Every structure is written in structure tokens, then in C-alpha cells.
Amino acid sequence: MCGAGRFSDFFRINKRHHYWNLVFLLGSIIGGFIAFHLLSPDHTVDVAASSVAQLESMGFSRVGDAYLPSELFGTEDGMSLSSILLLLIGGLMVGFGARYAGGCTSGHAISGLSNMQLPSLLAVVGFFIGGLTMVHLIFPIIF
Amino acid sequence: MKNIKFAVLGILFGILMVKSEIISWYRIYEMFRFDSFHMYGIIGTAVMIGSIGIYLIKRYDVRAINGEEISISPKQMSIYRYLLGGMIFGLGWALVGACPGPMFVLLGAGYAPIIIVIMGAIGGTFLYGLLRNRLPH
Numbered sequence: 001m002c003g004a005g006r007f008s009d010f011f012r013i014n015k016r017h018h019y020w021n022l023v024f025l026l027g028s029i030i031g032g033f034i035a036f037h038l039l040s041p042d043h044t045v046d047v048a049a050s051s052v053a054q055l056e057s058m059g060f061s062r063v064g065d066a067y068l069p070s071e072l073f074g075t076e077d078g079m080s081l082s083s084i085l086l087l088l089i090g091g092l093m094v095g096f097g098a099r100y101a102g103g104c105t106s107g108h109a110i111s112g113l114s115n116m117q118l119p120s121l122l123a124v125v126g127f128f129i130g131g132l133t134m135v136h137l138i139f140p141i142i143f
Numbered sequence: 144m145k146n147i148k149f150a151v152l153g154i155l156f157g158i159l160m161v162k163s164e165i166i167s168w169y170r171i172y173e174m175f176r177f178d179s180f181h182m183y184g185i186i187g188t189a190v191m192i193g194s195i196g197i198y199l200i201k202r203y204d205v206r207a208i209n210g211e212e213i214s215i216s217p218k219q220m221s222i223y224r225y226l227l228g229g230m231i232f233g234l235g236w237a238l239v240g241a242c243p244g245p246m247f248v249l250l251g252a253g254y255a256p257i258i259i260v261i262m263g264a265i266g267g268t269f270l271y272g273l274l275r276n277r278l279p280h
Binding site for chain 1: 149151153154156160162163164166168170172174177178179189190193194197203215218219220221222223226227228229230231233234236237238239240241242243244245248250251253254256260261262263264265266268269270271272275
């Protein structure tokens with residue numbers, strides 16, 4: 001795949017068998033565009049009061065005024081180097097973790113639990129150990 | 144043209160991710176603080192409907208749209224792989240507030256900074272490919 005097969009067998013996949021994945025992915029991008037621009041009159045989020053209070057105490061402002069916080073994703077004027085690094089590291093953990101665990105939210109939490117697979121329950125427990133650690137222990141340090 | 148069904152499902156998936164606000168960083172934050180029922184309601188409903196679907200598929204030997212048998216291969220049990228991999232995924236999910244699907248929906252919605260997250264995720268996948276043989280599975 002894209003020449004990555006030179007580095008690891010993991011990337012030597014049959015493109016024809018997985019072509020539908022890319023079609024679905026492209027569809028989800030189009031769906032995001034349609035829903036965001038044509039089907040959503042406003043893009044605010046009604047965040048729970050206790051979450052708003054906690055975020056404000058960490059220095060977040062205008063909580064819920066957009067889908068994403070400007071403290072992490074920047075504003076139209078740009079973004080800080082620390083935000084770029086946090087997004088890069090976070091993305092890296094999502095990609096690595098999803099491959100290592102053999103699935104993500106849809107694969108383990110939804111499909112796996114629907115099929116009552118014990119490995120998926122274990123993965124979901126892992127998701128929560130990681131997520132709770134990030135939100136409760138690491139956020140107060142980095143924000 | 145036989146791929147059009149995947150495109151249609153992808154578009155529906157994208158619309159659903161936006162309209163249910165799953166693409167919002169704040170919804171993931173709330174979930175990990177147990178401050179809102181929002182995400183639990185969505186994932187819980189999906190699991191309930193999924194369970195019924197899988198039960199019906201097994202019970203009545205339902206075939207895929209192209210006539211193929213639907214078989215879900217069982218996953219091999221491993222503590223390291225699922226718990227450790229899951230923890231790394233959870234750390235990243237809470238930080239960027241998006242799992243792999245919503246990343247691309249956010250891209251479609253026009254949030255340019257999500258490209259950094261997607262680049263990180265592709266890098267993480269590549270890193271896993273490099274280290275796979277050395278990790279405990």
C-alpha cells in the first residue's frame with residue numbers, strides 16, 4: 001500500500017479486496033460536508049454544565065460555541081506549536097492503538113460487543129482506562 | 144458501479160456523525176467525565192440494534208447483498224493486545240476527541256486542523272506495522 005510494503009509485511013495487502021473501504025471513507029467525507037453545510041443550521045454543542053465548569057477552570061473559553069475547542073484546534077488566525085504537537089501525538093496514539101487492539105470504537109465497542117466477544121469487552125475497558133487517564137490526570141497538566 | 148452502495152452507506156454514516164454531534168470534541172470529553180448520557184445513548188442503541196442484527200443473521204442464515212455468507216471470524220484471546228492497545232487508543236481518543244471515522248467526517252465538514260490528526264493516525268498505523276513483530280500479542 002503506497003509503497004509501505006517495503007517496510008513491513010503488514011502493508012502488503014490486496015488493494016482490490018479493500019477498495020470498498022476507501023469508497024466508504026470517501027462517502028463519509030462527502031456526508032460530513034453535506035450534513036455540516038446543508039443540514040445543520042447551527043454548529044454549537046449543548047455541553048453539560050459540570051463539563052463546562054471544569055473546562056473553564058482549565059482556561060477554556062467559549063465552550064460549545066463550535067464542535068471543536070479553539071484551545072486545541074486553533075482559530076482562523078492560526079494555531080500554536082503546542083496544539084500541533086498535541087494533535088499529532090493524539091492522532092499517533094489513535095492510529096497505533098486501533099491497529100494494535102485490532103479495532104476502534106465501531107469495531108470493538110459497537111460490532112464486537114454486539115457479537116458478545118470477550119476480546120472486544122477487554123478493548124473497551126482499555127479505551128476507558130486510557131480515556132479516563134487522559135481527561136482526569138493528564139488534561140490538568142497540559143491545559 | 145457495484146461500489147455505489149458503499150459510497151451511499153459512507154454518506155449516511157457521515158451525516159449521522161454530524162447530526163448526532165459525535166464529531167464534537169466536547170461530547171467525548173463529557174463521556175469520559177460521565178457528565179452526559181449523550182454518547183452512552185448513541186453507542187448503547189447501536190450495540191442493541193447490532194445484537195439484534197447479528198442474532199437474526201445467525202438464526203436465519205442471512206446472506207450479504209452479493210449472496211456471500213456472512214461470517215464473523217472469532218478473535219483470538221489476548222490480554223496485552225486488547226488492554227494495552229485499547230489503552231493507547233483511549234488516550235489518543237480523549238485527547239483529539241475523535242476516533243478514526245469522525246476524523247474524516249470532520250475533514251468533510253471543513254475543519255482543516257484535523258489533517259494533522261489524520262497524519263498522526265496514519266503515522267501511528269505505520270509505526271505499528273514496523274513494530275508488530277516485537278510487540279506482545
